[in-house]
Amino acid sequence: MKLRETAGLTGLLAVLMLIALPAQAAAFSTAQAKADFLHGLWHPLGGLDHILTMVGVGVWAALVLHQKRLIWPLVFTLVMFMAFWARYLGVIVPYVEMGILASVIVIGLLVAFALKLPVVVGALIVGVFAVFHGAAHAVEANANSLLIYALGFSVSTFALGLAGIGLGSLTEWNSGRMFLRALGAITALFGLYLMFVA
Numbered sequence: 001m002k003l004r005e006t007a008g009l010t011g012l013l014a015v016l017m018l019i020a021l022p023a024q025a026a027a028f029s030t031a032q033a034k035a036d037f038l039h040g041l042w043h044p045l046g047g048l049d050h051i052l053t054m055v056g057v058g059v060w061a062a063l064v065l066h067q068k069r070l071i072w073p074l075v076f077t078l079v080m081f082m083a084f085w086a087r088y089l090g091v092i093v094p095y096v097e098m099g100i101l102a103s104v105i106v107i108g109l110l111v112a113f114a115l116k117l118p119v120v121v122g123a124l125i126v127g128v129f130a131v132f133h134g135a136a137h138a139v140e141a142n143a144n145s146l147l148i149y150a151l152g153f154s155v156s157t158f159a160l161g162l163a164g165i166g167l168g169s170l171t172e173w174n175s176g177r178m179f180l181r182a183l184g185a186i187t188a189l190f191g192l193y194l195m196f197v198a
Contacts, residue, residue, distance in 0.1 A: 037151065039152065040148065040150060040151065044153050045156060050133060053100070053103045055160050055167070056104075056164060056187055057072050060164075061161075061164070061168070062171060063181075064116045068119055070165070071122075072122055074158070074161075076127070076129070076157065077157045078130075080154070080157060081154050083130060083133075083134025084153075085150070086134075087139065088138045088146065096136050098195070101195040102191075103129035104187060104188070105195070106188075108187030108189075112188060113181070113184075114177070168180070
């Protein structure tokens with residue numbers, strides 16, 4: 001399958017996932033389970049810093065990884081899930097807010113420069129930032145079923161990563177690639193604004 005077709009299918013899958021998520025929540029047997037899943041589902045969407053980081057990871061992967069583009073969004077999602085439980089069980093993660101803002105800046109810069117790194121090094125970078133996002137979800141958790149809540153935010157996090165990969169279909173055109181890199185620069189500037197001005 002051609003790269004263009006693969007990227008288009010990835011973007012379509014991300015959109016379909018986001019549309020289908022409320023229907024998935026309805027499959028749980030109790031009203032509380034539905035509420036906890038939906039609460040977790042929408043939590044990453046409640047802050048622009050979360051959205052920019054998670055979509056940015058997908059865009060960066062699309063820019064430099066090509067056929068291995070799913071690896072970094074998967075790593076981010078899995079590490080965030082584990083960090084959520086670690087923080088809930090009492091592991092202290094310092095400077096959570098600063099870490100989240102740093103993730104916006106660094107991921108934005110990685111997209112802006114389309115920096116090519118070994119897959120493992122990139123996974124370590126996104127994994128470190130995922131720890132801060134997972135800890136934030138744990139601190140702000142308000143659910144009876146934490147597992148269902150965690151599944152909710154994990155699904156939406158991975159969907160955001162897929163959406164970023166879908167945006168990566170623009171890399172087929174030089175103007176599209178430059179557009180994505182410009183968005184990365186704007187993202188980094190926005191992160192700097194949040195960290196030092198807002």
